[in-house]
Amino acid sequence: MIFSLYLLSSAYLTSQYSRNDDIRMTTDDSRDNSRTDPLSEPEETVTKEARRTKNFDPLAPYKGVVRRFFQIHRHVTGLFMGGIIAYVASLSRERKKGLRSFPSRFLAFLVRPFVKRELRNLPFPLQLRRRLELLGPTYIKLGQILSLREDILPRIITNELKKLLYNLPEVPFQNIREIIEKNLGDDINSIFITVDEKPLGSASIGQTHRAVTLDGKVVALKVIKPGIRDTVETDIILLKWLGHFLHWTIPQYQPKRLINEFCSYTIREVDLENEADNAEVFSANFHDHPHILFPKIFRDYSSRDVLCMEFMDGEKPDMFASRDIKAERKSKIIDRGAEAIIRMLYKDGFFHADLHPGNLLIMKNDKIGFIDLGMVGRFEETTRRRMLYYFHALVSGDIEGATRNLTAMARIGKNGDPHGFRRSVSDLLRKFYQHSSIGDFSIGELIINSLAVGARHRVFFPVEMTLMTKALVTYEGVGKMLDPRIDIPSVSRKHAINIFQDQFHPASIAREIWRGTPELVDALMRLPRITSDTLNYLEETVTDRSPKPDPIQGLNSSILSGSCVLGGTLAVVQGGPWPLWAGLFALGVLFYAFNSK
Secondary structure (H helix, E strand, O other): OHHHHHHHHHHHHHHHHHHHHHHHHHHHHHHHHHHOOOOOOHHHHHHHHHHHHHOOOOOHHHOOHHHHHHHHHHHHHHHHHHHHHHHHHHOOOHHHOOOOOHHHHHHHHHHHHHOOOOOOOOOHHHHHHHHHHHHOHHHHHHHHHHOOOOOOOOHHHHHHHHHHHOOOOOOOHHHHHHHHHHHHOOOHHHHEEEEOOOOOEEOOOEEEEEEEEOOOOEEEEEEEOOOHHHHHHHHHHHHHHHHHHHHHHOHHHOHHHHHHHHHHHHHHHOOHHHHHHHHHHHHHHOOOOOOEEOOOEOHHHOOOOEEEEEOOOOEOHHHHHOOOOOHHHHHHHHHHHHHHHHHHHHHHOEEEOOOOHHHEEEOHHHOEEEOOOOOEEEOOHHHHHHHHHHHHHHHHOOHHHHHHHHHHOOEEOOOOOHHHHHHHHHHHHHHHHHHHOOOOOOHHHHHHHHHHHHHHOOEEOOHHHHHHHHHHHHHHHHHHHHOOOOOHHHHHHHHHHHHHHHHOOHHHHHHHHHHOHHHHHHHHHHHHHHHHHHHHHHHHHHHOOOOOOOOOOOHHHHHHHHHHHHHHHHHHHOOOOHHHHHHHHHHHHHHHHHHHO
């Protein structure tokens, strides 16, 4: 009942705030319209339209911490109420008869008027996606991250959230131009010959345009959308508060951990200097693979909000697959893509964490290009090695090895069941390997299902493992797009074995030993002193003949003192003669005094 009253009061307050906000915005629009003279000259109309375009701010509704707080509160409360309505709507006809499920049905009846009319009859996953869209770019990005977490969230929700990856709104070019000129400190025509006004693509945080520099280089300009950074920083503060609240209501989905992971990745993604660094790290890692390409960065034309990089001219995998290409050429492209992704993950430990077919290009001479490098994942050395062993066990059909290495990377939550997790994962692997005999096998799906099994047993894994599965799913999806009969385990096994051979090559082992030489020399230099100190301590311990304090000294007196006091208390309670209980108390005091000495 208290929860019902909270929902109703929250709905009323937030709806009132929203209504006042809408009235304020409508009034402002009315004032603008009232200033428009229908008999004014066309030039004035054009001037006003240009001024309105110049002052366009797509994030104006989201500014202000207080206003933003009420917006988030309104949508979160609305989502809870919409979830109740959706739950009742999903009940079978039998469960709606009579007084069955009466509390839920009654609560849904109470909150129904407070939910937006266009949302109240939608399924819960669709309500969640729509509300994230209404909350703006930060929450669209949050939905994109959550769409990867099939190990924690139900698949019906993650499938709906994947729709947030496409069809995002564009920002007018005039605003993009102002950001470019402000960051590069000059008029755009003094820096570039041309800049296409129509964007190559628009994401939740940035927008990309094709341009040509004064020296004739064709480049891609990625620009952070106006006001995004301030909005993200405000939203991160409020999101962390929201995480604490959701952790109290739905702890099984680990909302606090998910939100903290999202905040960590997003705050880095709104700084394009990080993406420039990532591109240069990838290029250095693949310097010996000329058929794997990453965009070259032009630092002179780049800043925190503008990234100027080489324009990579290539075909998307779906367009390439639709052409009549020889099977040998397709196999070579698949092999190169697999090599690049497996190397990123299991050799370098530095990988593209937002990989999907739209971020892959098939270029001239069958080279593979990777773009949109703002989001990367990293494996520490120990984790990278363990992931390599796990992946090799998967593609080799080693159930015991895969289960052992996966469990070694897990974090056991409260009331976790690691033994049950190992049994369930072993059963899952056997089922997948049975399907692999008929060609129905997906390594990415197998890992995702294994992580989902972990969530049911309160066994959790680092977010990098989920990002890794996105890369593997992309590799498998593109591979099957080009060749539906591809043997994923066979292709993967070849490249995993190559990494093993390189890792355990005598030269690699020698490098590892040489890398640890300073610590080894330091330990050898300190060994004589450590040995001497240890022997001195043992000698002093063995030859010391001084009497040692008795650890139970005084214990007998304490027991006797307590017994006398307890006996005296019982004598008083039972009405015994006073000489008896007085004597017992006196003896207790004496024994205590003796023990103190």
